[in-house]
Amino acid sequence: MREPRSAESVVVTTSVRLVAPFVVTFGLFIMFHGASSIGGGFQGGVVVASAVVTIAFGFGIDQTARWLDRARLTAAATLGVLAFAVAGLGPVLFGGTFLEFPVYPGPTGALYAVEVVEVGIGVTVAATIVVLFVEIAGGFGAEAGHGGDTGADPAGEEIE
C-alpha cells in the first residue's frame, strides 16, 4: 500500500477547505455568465476543475482519485460535447443550417442556445481536466510509483 500523498499540514487543508467552495462558485458564475460578462464555458470549466485539483493537493491525490467516479467524469465530458452538437443541430429543424443560432424562435432563443453551448463547453472542459489530472497522477499502473518523495509502492490498484 502506497503512502497517502497528502499535504499533512493543517494550514494547507484548512485553506483548501475555506477556498474551494468559493472557487467552485466563481467558476460556475463565469460559466453561466459568459454571455453578459467576461469569461465563458471554457474559463469557468477550467476554474471548477482547478478547485478539484486544489482539493487533491490538499487532501491527497489518491484519496481524491478514489472519491471521483471515472465513469461519471467520462459521461460528463461526453454529455458536454453532445449538448453542443444538439444545440447546433437544432436550427436545422427551424430551416436554418448547422449552428445557425439566430433562427431559433423568440427574442431569447439564440441566447439560450449560446448558454447551452457555454455550459456544454464548461462541463466537457472541467471533466476532461479532472480526468487528465487524476490519470497522470495515477501513473502507469504497475510501472509507476518509483518517483517522487513518497513513492513506496505501485499505485495501480486504487484506480478503478
Next chain:
Amino acid sequence: MTLGGLTAALVAFLVVVALVVALLRDVLAATVVFAAYSLGMAILWVTLQAPDVALTEAAVGAGVTTSLFLVAIIETGRPAGAATFVGDVDVTSIAATLAVVGVLAATVPALPAVGDPGSAPFLRVVPHYLEQAVPLLGVQNVVTAILAGFRAFDTFGEVVVVFAAGVAVLVVFGREVP
C-alpha cells in the same frame, strides 16, 4: 506603437522569466517559474484590455498546466543536480534562437498599431460582430458571441479536441471505462 510603463515592465519581466525557465536545471523550480511567467502574461492581457484571454491564461497557464506538470514530476522524479542553472549553453542554439527572434521582430513594424481603426479587421469583420452580437444572438459579451455564436463551428472543433485529449489519456493509460 508606444508601450505604457506597466506594459514595458511586464514585457521585460516576461523575457527575464522565460530565460530563467530555459536555463534552470531543476524541473520543479522551472515549473514554478513558468507559472510566474503565465501570471505575468495574464496581467499583460489585462493591460491590453483582453480580460477573457487573461482569465484563460491565469486559469490554464498558471493553474492547470502547473498542476499537471507537478503530478508528472511526482510520477517521474526530479534528477538532482548540484548547479542551479545550466552551465554550458550551446552557442549554435543561442545563434539559432537569436536568428528566429530577429526574423520575427523584423515583421513587427509591418503590424498595424494596437487598436488602429484603419487596420483590415476593423473595416468589415469587427464592425459586423459589434453591431450584430446583440440583435442576432442577444449576447452582451462580444467575445462570447464570436466564440459561441459567429465562430461556433471552430469552437465545436476545439471542444471535440479537448474531449479527444481526455479519451487519448484514458486509452494511453489503459483505463478506459468498460
